[in-house]
Amino acid sequence: MSLKNNREQLVKTAVQGAVAPAHQWAPFEVGAAGEVFAWPSTGGITYNVKIGDSVFGWAGEHIEPGVSTTMSHKNRKCESGYQFLACCGNEATVISGAAKGAKGTVLGHHGGVEHLMLDFPDVTLDKLTCDDKFLVKGYGQGLKLIDHPDVYIYSLDPDVLEGWGLVEREDGKIEVPVNVIVPGHAMGSGIGALSVTTGDYDILCHDEDTVNENGMNRIRFGDFVAVLDHDNRYGRTYRKGAVTIGVVIHSDSPLGGHGPGMMTLMSACDEKLVPVLSSQANLGVLKGIGRFATE
Template sequence: MSLKSNRNQLVKTAVQGSVAPAHQWAPFEVGAAGEIFAWPSTGGITYNVKIGDSVFGWAGEHIEPGVSTTMSHKNSKAEAGYQFLACCGNEATVISGAAKGEKGTVLGHHGGVEHLMLDFPDAVLDKLTCDDKFLIKGYGQGLKLIDHPDVYIYSLDPDVLESWGLIEREDGRIEVPVNVIVPGHAMGSGIGALSVTTGDYDIICHDEATVREYAMDKLRFGDFVAVLDHDNRYGRTYRKGAVTIGVIIHSDSPLGGHGPGMMTLMSACDEKLIPVLNENANLGAIKGIGRYAVE
């Protein structure tokens, strides 16, 4: 059975941003195992880290693939609107400089730094500068499944929803393809946030036994993942039988309580959502971008 949505009632709104400055957070940082490091982190234009790459193994932490953007580089209500309206899978257009007119794709937003990450092909990245600007057709907030009001959807382009491969079962539950299923006790920074339409929260990957047990070492940028027993309908909290589905938007981190970042896309209680493992459950595979792009 096909899943009907309210896509024709959604509002499409232009929002505009520019390249976020790359940060150095501290001269040195200390990881959860006592390791000391001085690594690249958030912001800027990242050339060699892309959707489809592993989130592990980089000499960097909280790395954001592609182009990191903000509206004004200030933490304001307008800045929150830029993140709120730009949804996973939305179209982004370069509106300045040598790459003017080139198209890209929204991956998702990163809380704390309030960055929105955009994917562009290599040929476009090579033309961009840190002064360039981007126009995004914000489309997706308010999306819902007409026959399933108990499934809450956030920050998701309706085209991605329709291409994802969700299946409605005869018992009324919905199967959702994901690459990894994460246990609720592995979630860290971001728990307790009241807003799930901006920001993200982190999957803690510091316990090697848990990583092996749940195959969390397979995590890639752009992966769709499920978190068990987490309710993101009205904020991020623990609730037995709830399932939250999200997309991976930044890399692993050695910092205590941190790890690969996941932006919320949908959530429901009472085992309404059934995660089904599928190695192609990745935004890049759906949109043909990042490492999935056909040259």
């Protein structure tokens, strides 16, 4: 059955950002197991980490694939509108420099640093500089399923929703393809955040047994993942029977309370959303970008 949505009522708004400077948080950092490291982290133009790659195994932490952008590098309080209006799957266009006119795709936003990550093909990345700017056609906030008002949707382009493969069952529940199902106790940094339309929260992958039991070692950039017993309708909190679905936007981290970052896309209570495992549940597969790009 087709899931009707309200895309015709959504407002499409231009927002503009620029390459966010690469950042070093401290000369050395200490991980949850006591390991000391000095690694790359957030920001910049990242050439070799892409949608579809594993979030694990990099000599880096909180790595953001593709191009990390901000609206203003000086005032993070101004970033909320840029992050809020730019939704997963939106079109991004380079508006300066040698790559002017090239098209890309919004992956999602990263809280704390207030970065918005954009995917571009290699031919575009090679032309970009850290002075370049980008226009995003922000489209998706306010999206809803007309016949299912108890499903809350955030930061999602309607084209992604319609291409995702959601299925309405006869009992009124909705099946959602995801690559990984995460138990609620394996969520960390970002719990308690009042806004789910900006920022993200982290999947904890420091316990090997939990990772292996739940197939969390499969997590890739751009994956759609489900979190059980987490209610993201009005903030991020624990609620039995709730399910939250998100997209993975940054890499693993050894820091305590941190791990692969997930941006909220939809949430509902009372087991309304039913996650169904599929290796194809990735933004890159749906849009033909990142490691799934075709010539």
